[in-house]
Amino acid sequence: MKTHLDTLMILIIIIISGCGGEEDSPVSETLINTSPVEVNTANVTVDETTDETTDETTDETDNSMEENIVTSDLISEPDFDFISGIDLDVILPVSPSTTVSYFVNICTDFSNENNEVKINYDSCKLRTSLTPQEQSFTLSLSSAELQLIAQIWPIEQDAQPINIYWSIADSGNSWNIAI
Amino acid sequence: MLYSKNVQCWFYACMIIFHSSSIAAPFESCPSNAFLMQQAVAQLYGVNLVTGDYLLLSDNLGTDNKINAIGFNFHDNYIYGWGYEWGTLARIGDDYQATPITLENNPGVNFFVGDIALSENSYYFYKKGVDYGLYKVSLNEQSNEYLQVIKVINGQDLSLSIFDMAFHPVNGFAYTVDKNGQLYQINVTSGDTVALGNIGVQGTFGAVYFDVEGNFYISRNSDGSVFIIHIEDINPQAIFFAYGPSASQNDGARCAVAPVTDESVTATTDYGDAPDSYGTTLFSNGARHGISNLYLGSSITAEHNAYVYPKSDVDDGIIFLTPLLAGSDSLIQVQATGAGYLSIWGDWNRDGQFSSEEKLISDKYIDNTSEVFLVNTPISALNGFTWTRARFTSITSIIASGGVPDGEVEDYRVLVTNDGNSQIQDTPFYIAFEDSWPEQGDYDMNDVVMLQNSSLLLADSFEVKQIEFQGVLKALGASYHNGFAIQLDNILPSNVNNDLVRFEINGVLQESSVIEEGTQYLVIKITNDLSQHIQLTEDCDYYRTEKNCRNTSQMTYNVTIPFISPIELELFPEAPYNPFIFAKEATYHGDLFFQPGRSLEIHLKNKAPTSKADSSMFGVADDKTQLSSSYNYQNHNGLPWALAVNPGSQERWMYPREMIDILQAYPKFKSFVESNGNRETSWYSQSNAVSSKLY
Numbered sequence: 001m002k003t004h005l006d007t008l009m010i011l012i013i014i015i016i017s018g019c020g021g022e023e024d025s026p027v028s029e030t031l032i033n034t035s036p037v038e039v040n041t042a043n044v045t046v047d048e049t050t051d052e053t054t055d056e057t058t059d060e061t062d063n064s065m066e067e068n069i070v071t072s073d074l075i076s077e078p079d080f081d082f083i084s085g086i087d088l089d090v091i092l093p094v095s096p097s098t099t100v101s102y103f104v105n106i107c108t109d110f111s112n113e114n115n116e117v118k119i120n121y122d123s124c125k126l127r128t129s130l131t132p133q134e135q136s137f138t139l140s141l142s143s144a145e146l147q148l149i150a151q152i153w154p155i156e157q158d159a160q161p162i163n164i165y166w167s168i169a170d171s172g173n174s175w176n177i178a179i
Numbered sequence: 180m181l182y183s184k185n186v187q188c189w190f191y192a193c194m195i196i197f198h199s200s201s202i203a204a205p206f207e208s209c210p211s212n213a214f215l216m217q218q219a220v221a222q223l224y225g226v227n228l229v230t231g232d233y234l235l236l237s238d239n240l241g242t243d244n245k246i247n248a249i250g251f252n253f254h255d256n257y258i259y260g261w262g263y264e265w266g267t268l269a270r271i272g273d274d275y276q277a278t279p280i281t282l283e284n285n286p287g288v289n290f291f292v293g294d295i296a297l298s299e300n301s302y303y304f305y306k307k308g309v310d311y312g313l314y315k316v317s318l319n320e321q322s323n324e325y326l327q328v329i330k331v332i333n334g335q336d337l338s339l340s341i342f343d344m345a346f347h348p349v350n351g352f353a354y355t356v357d358k359n360g361q362l363y364q365i366n367v368t369s370g371d372t373v374a375l376g377n378i379g380v381q382g383t384f385g386a387v388y389f390d391v392e393g394n395f396y397i398s399r400n401s402d403g404s405v406f407i408i409h410i411e412d413i414n415p416q417a418i419f420f421a422y423g424p425s426a427s428q429n430d431g432a433r434c435a436v437a438p439v440t441d442e443s444v445t446a447t448t449d450y451g452d453a454p455d456s457y458g459t460t461l462f463s464n465g466a467r468h469g470i471s472n473l474y475l476g477s478s479i480t481a482e483h484n485a486y487v488y489p490k491s492d493v494d495d496g497i498i499f500l501t502p503l504l505a506g507s508d509s510l511i512q513v514q515a516t517g518a519g520y521l522s523i524w525g526d527w528n529r530d531g532q533f534s535s536e537e538k539l540i541s542d543k544y545i546d547n548t549s550e551v552f553l554v555n556t557p558i559s560a561l562n563g564f565t566w567t568r569a570r571f572t573s574i575t576s577i578i579a580s581g582g583v584p585d586g587e588v589e590d591y592r593v594l595v596t597n598d599g600n601s602q603i604q605d606t607p608f609y610i611a612f613e614d615s616w617p618e619q620g621d622y623d624m625n626d627v628v629m630l631q632n633s634s635l636l637l638a639d640s641f642e643v644k645q646i647e648f649q650g651v652l653k654a655l656g657a658s659y660h661n662g663f664a665i666q667l668d669n670i671l672p673s674n675v676n677n678d679l680v681r682f683e684i685n686g687v688l689q690e691s692s693v694i695e696e697g698t699q700y701l702v703i704k705i706t707n708d709l710s711q712h713i714q715l716t717e718d719c720d721y722y723r724t725e726k727n728c729r730n731t732s733q734m735t736y737n738v739t740i741p742f743i744s745p746i747e748l749e750l751f752p753e754a755p756y757n758p759f760i761f762a763k764e765a766t767y768h769g770d771l772f773f774q775p776g777r778s779l780e781i782h783l784k785n786k787a788p789t790s791k792a793d794s795s796m797f798g799v800a801d802d803k804t805q806l807s808s809s810y811n812y813q814n815h816n817g818l819p820w821a822l823a824v825n826p827g828s829q830e831r832w833m834y835p836r837e838m839i840d841i842l843q844a845y846p847k848f849k850s851f852v853e854s855n856g857n858r859e860t861s862w863y864s865q866s867n868a869v870s871s872k873l874y
Contacts, residue, residue, distance in 0.1 A: 071622035071842045074852045076817035078810040081785050083755070083823050084851070084860040085606060101598070103501045103510070109829050123828040127502055127594070128601035131639075135601075140754060142606050142827030143860040153500055155508050159551050161500075 086141040088148075088166075089174040095130035096179060101155040102130040104177075106139070110149045117163050119151060150177050203272025205256035209434035211441035213388050214251065214258060215398070217426040221246040223258075223275055224424065226431075228388065228396055228439045229448055229461060231405055231421035232469030232584035237275035246277055248293030248343075249432040252318060254300040258432055259318070261290045261304060268302060268316065282316055284328040291385075294344050296367065297435060298351045303367050305344065309335040313370055332370025339363060339372070342385045342400075347393060347410075348435040354410060356384045356397050362408065362415055378408055378417040386431025390439045396420065400429045405582075407464065420464060421582030422574050442483045448582075449474075450485035452492050453566045453590035454686030456531035458580035460485045466570060471585035473517035475571045479587050488686040489651070489735040494589035497523075497569050500551065502594040502602060503539070506558030514549040515571055519586055521545050524579045525567045527560035527595070529681055531688050533568055533579035542575045560595045562636060562645055563681065563739040567591050599639040605754035607632050609824040609832040612760050614657050616781045616812065616820040617802030618769065622842070623835045624822055625724045625874070627661055627709060627760050628654035635751070642745030648703065652734040654874065655709055656724035656837055660763035662777070664695065664704040666789050667740075668752045672701045674742050681739040684712065693738055699790035705736050707777075708763045724837040724874055755823040757786045771800060782812050784819035818852075824863045832863050833873040844872035 076082070095102045109123035125139045130152070141148075146169065152162040166175045215224040215233065221240045226233040240246060242264045249260030249271075262269035265279035266289060272278075288311065293304035300319040305312070312334035317324040344355040344365065353365040360382075362375040386398040395408040397417065403425035406417035440448075440461060449468045451459050459465040461484050470481050475496020486492050500510040503525065513521060523540040524533035539554050568579055572586030594602060612627040613620030620626070629650050636645040648665065675694055682693035684706070695702040706712065712734035715721070719728035762768040764776040772779060778793035788794070788811065797804040801814045812820055822841075826832045835844040842848050846869065847862040861867065 069842060069849060070840050071818065071848070072619060072816070074816060074818060074842070074849060076852045077855045078805075078808070078813060078817050079785065080817065080852075080855040081783065082819055082852070082856070083783075083825070084856055085825055101508075105501070108827060120828070121499065124602075125604050125606075126601065127596075127604075128637075129599060131599075137601070137603065139603070140606050142825045144830060144864060145606070145827040153510055155501070155510060155553070157551075157553055159500075159510055 084143045086143060086145070086168070086173065088139045088141055090126065090137045090139055091174075091176045092128070092130060092135040092137070093177055093179050094132060094134055097154070098132070102152055103155055104128060104130060104150055104152045106148055106150045108141070108145045108148055117149070117151070117161075119149060148175070150175075152179060203257075203270070203274045203276055203278065206258075206273050207256070209251075209253060209256065209437045211434075211437045211439055213386070213396075213431055213433040214249065215386055215424065216246050216249050216260065216430045216432075217424070217428060219245060219428070221277070223271070226398075226423055227447070227469060227584075228390075228405060228421060228423075228433075228582075230467055230469035230582040230584050231403065231423035232447075232471075233424045239275075240271065241276040241278075242269070245289075245428070246271075247289070247291035247428075247430045248304050249430050250293055250295035250302060250346075251432045251434045252295045252300070252302075253297050253434055253436055254295075254318070256434075259293075259295060259302050260430070260432070261293060263289045280326065282326050282328050286311060286314060286328065286330075291430060292341055292344055292355075294346050294353060294432070296346050296351070296353075297348055303331075303344075303353065305334075305337070305339075305341070307334050307338055307340065309333065313337055313365075313367065315367065331367060337365075337370050337372060342383050343387045343430055345387045345389050345395070345431075345433070346435060347395075348389055348391055349393060354389075354395055355387060356408075356417075358383055360417070362410070364410075375410065376414055378406070378415055380406060380417045383429075385426075385429030388431055388433035389435040390433075391436050392438070394439075398423050398429060398431060400426055418464060419578065419581050422577070422584060440483055446481040446483045448481060448483070449479055449587050450482050450492070451568060451588040451590040452486050452488055452490065452494075453568060453592075454488045454531065454683070455485075456686075456688070457526070457533055457566060457568065457590070459487050459590070464580050466568060466580050466588040467582045468570070468572060468586045468588055469582075469584045471517075473519050473571065473573060473585045474587040475516070475521075475569060475589050476514050476587075477516065488590075488592075489733045494591065496571070496587065496589050497591060499591065499593050502596045503554070503556040503560065503567075504598045505556050505560040505562070505595055507598040508553045508555055510551055511554055512549065512551045513545060513569075515545040516547060518544070518546040519571050519573045520575050521569060521571045522577065523554070523567055523569045525556065525560065525593075525595075526565045527557055529561050529563065529565050533566075535578065539567065540569075545571070556595065561679065562596055562600070562741070564592055564594050564647060564649075564737065567593050594634075596636060600644070601637040601639075601641075602634055603637065604634040605632070606825045607828055608755040609653065609826070609834070610755060610758045610783070610821065611824065611834055612661075612781055612821045614659050614661055614760060614781060614820075615769065616779075617796060617798075617800040618771065619801045619814060620820065621838055622840045623656065623724070623838055624841045625654045625656040625721075625834045625837065626659075627657060627663065628652075628834050629663060629758065631665075631755060631758060633754055633756065635748075637748060638745050640745065641748050643742065643748055643751045644745040645739060645741040647740075648736070648738045650705065650736045652709060652713065652722075654724050654834055655713060655722035657710075657721070659768045660708045660710055660766040661760040662704065662707040662763055663709055663758070663760055664702050664789075666698075666757040666759065666787070667701040667703070668757050668787055669750070670701040670742075670746065670752070672696075672698060674744055674746070675701060676741040676743050679739070679741045681737070683737040685733065685735055686737075694740075695791075697791070701740075702789055702791075703738055703740065705738070708766075709734065709760075721837060724834075726836055726874075755783070755825075757782060758823075759783075759786070759789070759821075772796065781820050783821045783823055784813050784817075785809055785811050787811065826861075826863055830864060833865060833868065833870075835872055836874045839872045844869055 107124040109120035244264035258271040614626040762779040847859040
């Protein structure tokens with residue numbers, strides 16, 4: 001809630017703008033790159049700022065709007081909580097060894113470049129050890145998270161992982177991981 | 180004869196000075212680096228005191244002997260020192276060539292202790308012994324005493340076993356440390372000396388310096404260790420500062436009015452980014468490395484000073500493939516460029532510091548490779564997120580703070596659990612509020628926007644033993660003062676293990692309790708007033724909601740809540756839990772209630788108010804809450820005052836700009852709402868936004 005003075009000022013500005021006869025055309029924002037600046041030494045970057053506010057709007061998307069519809073005109077059911085998401089049922093396999101521990105990371109942010117899997121481990125939804133019994137979990141995902149990776153590591157020197165993938169298009173809302 | 184000899188001396192002196200001034204120009208400026216003179220045939224080095232990194236400036240200063248007792252002359256930007264080849268003072272300009280200067284009343288021996296005062300253009304030099312002492316020679320051409328040696332005090336009356344001295348930038352005193360670690364203050368006018376106490380280290384401190392802040396640095400010949408001393412302390416102690424060059428013979432000079440970091444030139448130092456309690460910034464003698472071809476990962480960043488959490492630099496050398504499992508092996512992946520030694524510290528007791536015992540890896544040699552290996556975390560490590568620090572350098576046995584000449588430091592926030600535990604990370608939610616409740620707002624949904632991450636730690640019995648929250652304030656488009664809290668519905672506050680609760684704002688441990696007292700269910704109260712944690716920029720009324728109003732200040736929080744009795748996962752509330760804002764006490768929050776204080780709460784639609792909410796406020800104005808039906812915080816159209824948006828971990832939600840209705844920014848929100856969430860479930864994605872309407 002803004003102050004009444006703010007509201008009044010906005011109204012005045014709108015009125016004055018209207019008198020000018022120009023449409024309120026969208027203004028494309030300038031993307032300001034404040035990521036680290038390369039200096040002449042190879043592989044050395046100079047941090048100038050890490051302020052993340054600079055990811056402001058970029059290109060104008062020309063979406064057509066229904067005129068004069070505002071949020072206050074909308075109607076929803078009393079029990080609708082405005083939250084969207086997906087629940088994914090995951091069943092983890094039995095640990096393949098009784099002498100070596102196995103650990104699994106199930107993550108949403110990953111890429112596969114030149115046969116090398118890169119995972120943002122901050123995106124992992126589940127991190128746990130495999131046990132002698134199957135384990136089942138329910139993971140909450142965003143509607144935008146359509147793929148997952150399960151990376152299973154033996155806890156041993158020079159370990160190599162097993163990578164298994166899930167996509168909602170192929171597997172729906174359940175994932176029985178088998179190794 | 181005497182007259183003619185004096186004339187002859189002056190002639191040669193003038194010739195020397197004229198000759199030197201016609202060849203060697205002074206240094207261009209007062210440099211931040213220190214000068215270090217070493218070796219039996221003088222060699223001059225430039226030393227970065229911040230990291231100990233050094234560079235040979237000249238191995239040919241035009242002499243075949245030592246130059247010692249050097250000082251940087253603030254008055255003319257030349258270096259002066261005692262030239263052993265000539266047995267007199269010598270001057271060094273920007274060509275690094277030493278030119279002898281003839282002195283009247285030259286004592287006739289060589290000296291290795293000396294410096295140039297800042298309050299007067301005079302060189303002071305000292306030698307212990309009854310036949311010698313503390314001398315002064317004016318370098319001011321306008322002075323009647325120009326180039327005349329004057330004895331200040333006899334070397335028996337001022338008897339110190341010292342190897343260098345330096346002038347303070349302000350108070351006019353000279354300071355030195357003897358071989359036993361005794362710190363002295365010398366009044367060079369009277370020769371009086373004050374012993375300031377033992378600094379706790381011993382050795383031959385052949386090079387000593389001041390910076391503009393009055394910090395005193397001493398370099399030990401035997402191992403190159405540079406210590407910093409705060410001389411104004413009641414009991415000044417030497418604190419290890421950096422690993423510098425060692426030598427059997429050292430003498431140092433520095434322009435005492437220069438800061439140790441020159442921000443006018445490109446940065447050449449890498450810092451960590453953990454909270455400053457861990458020793459991160461230069462002020463805190465933080466971990467720092469001179470930029471070289473030795474680093475972790477595939478790149479290294481250079482900064483003039485540390486970006487302390489929640490800001491960060493780019494780290495890419497260490498991947499924690501598993502959480503650190505207390506008492507068990509875990510896997511990490513290390514990529515190193517160049518050959519060096521890796522050490523990793525972990526804050527196992529979560530006290531905000533790395534002690535020397537809190538090590539994960541010590542001096543592991545890695546040669547230009549990427550490898551996965553096992554690490555063992557102490558069984559005493561507390562569960563939850565903590566900080567680790569990795570340092571990779573050519574030097575062994577380093578500590579978690581201080582400067583080293585090469586390599587890199589990378590700080591990571593990592594999870595510590597027990598073997599058999601599971602971590603479930605909730606999807607990130609942007610919690611966006613209109614703070615006009617119970618009156619309808621403008622639906623720009625940016626009065627408060629908080630990014631909320633949360634995770635559960637499960638025991639092997641699938642019970643919740645701990646919950647962690649990490650939040651970032653993204654926007655504050657409110658005129659009102661709002662607090663922020665999270666209720667865990669149906670969880671009793673008495674089940675919280677208060678001894679192990681940890682609460683940080685911007686990485687700084689908070690002394691105040693994060694558990695609100697007197698509530699029916701557990702309320703985690705982050706702050707009574709969000710606005711107190713950010714600074715508005717000039718010409719901006721709000722925080723990150725107005726066009727062209729960027730703001731670098733940040734507010735983050737981290738909370739760890741361990742439970743005394745683990746709670747069945749089935750009974751535990753689900754993300755986004757029950758975050759809410761409330762009115763700050765004794766502040767205006769609209770005409771309806773004027774100054775309602777803590778009792779005015781605004782929650783997500785259909786979330787329960789806390790026991791501290793004033794139930795008489797429900798049903799007022801546009802609010803149509805029916806507590807009996809759990810139809811809470813909604814108006815007659817079923818519209819909320821708060822949204823929880825979860826775009827996933829790969830995309831950020833960009834909220835509307837100031838006074839922009841969310842429907843204007845996200846047209847598909849209409850279909851989402853009117854279908855009660857059955858259509859356009861990704862209405863919030865950037866691909867569905869009118870970008871010009873977003874902040």
